[in-house]
Amino acid sequence: MTAAHFPLPVPNLDNQEFFDKCREHQLVLRRCRDCGRFSHPPRPNCPNCASDNLEWVESKGTGTVYSFTITRQPVSRALEGRLPWAVVEVELAEGVHLISNLVDCEPEEIEIGIVTVVFEEVNAEITLPKFKRAS
């Protein structure tokens, strides 16, 4: 299943690298060279110390489901025909949180537990990081 009915990312100069690396099946995060903190979404400055001395670092790609919600009513036109729809909030090992989907399980099977990143190629331009349960 693709996410074609949902808005697709419109990359900008601050986050283009994130999406470029997704096409290469790498999940990258912003890390501050001054204070060492990871941050997300990508911004031009570190939200911890305001430094603009940032680097891109590949994530280990593992984390845990921090929370999730299952939408069961067609509250938005984009959700029509796709219910129930599960959205997960993943806490990566690096400490940052991503919104995503789990690809390998039914909404009813989701629980707060360990996951690893996988990549879903939506089109030539956009590949999205998603997650599957750790085996």
Add this chain to the structure above:
Amino acid sequence: MDSLKDQAAIVGIGETVYNRDSGRTELSMAVEAAKRAIADAGLEPKDIDGMVKFTADSTPQEELAACLGIPYLRYYGELGPLGGAACGLVIQAAMAVSRGMANNVVVYRSVNGRSGQRYGSGVVTTRRGEGNSAFTEPYGLLVPGQSSALRARRHMHDFGTTERHLGAVAVALRKHACLNPRAIMYGRPITMEDYLNSKMFFDPLRIFDCALEADGANAFVVTSVERATNKHRPVYIMSAAQALPAAGRGHGHSWDDSGASWLTPGLFGNAGVTPDDIDVIGFYDHFSPVIITKLEDYGFCKRGEGGPFVAEGHIELGGDKPVNTSGGHLSEAYLQGMNQIIEVVRQLRGESPAQVENAELGLVDSGDGAGALILRR
């Protein structure tokens, strides 16, 4: 005069009916609400020389002024971005009247929120994949209820909050609405069983956990403490605070990082009162779990104990911390926090159909604690 303490008062309130299909323009409803508020204050439209509005509101100040026969405004302003502006607008108005920028300022909100664009559908909030929505919307995180559900699920995980705790909020507010003929849900009580059997929308949130999108308008008049006389039945702004937490920094949320958590020390500190002193509360309740977390944020109970607190009945009329005695957004109407301010004013005047006996101090807030006020009679 370093804080807003006791510098200004709310002296008139006005509302249209709240319903699901007004059949009117937002402008015409805004005019009705403003006229009612001005008359309730014992003033004439010509006495109004300031207006402040929600950025999201479609009614410009100059159109409202025209429809009220006001030739020009000395002061005008607005606050965005979406729903959480009401208390911040009171702060703008209070600053204007206390510094002589205006004598009487109308704060208003008018929205066809059910028959027109529905906030709950995401059409108002979507950013179509631009900016940081590039990291949320492609995954189908599209409407406000889903975000509230993510927080609610984690609160359940961290603190043992249950669906019955959420249900206790919904049932309590419905009880209040059934005392309030203006409430859309007047005459439609629900039980805990009704709640548990109701439609799941954003699991773990059910339909009864969601704000009641509505059509309607309301307004009130803010004036300086010198101009407020007993004839106006003034309700004084004892303390006022805003808080805009930095955008998500990628480390999830701390339960102590809401606007309400940030502004609480200043809000109570400037007033010189404590949560124990508050007699009635008006929380911006776009979804029921925020009432649980706000009770914790503002110090009415300890962090993590909001669920048991609501289940014990504290927030119901007759409890020691009655919340949203008009029914709130869940059961009166979703007018973006304005109706909570109006209801607390009514309580402090002793005029609520769900009157809290001898209410002297009230707390109201907007958004996730984007702004808050302590009001006194």
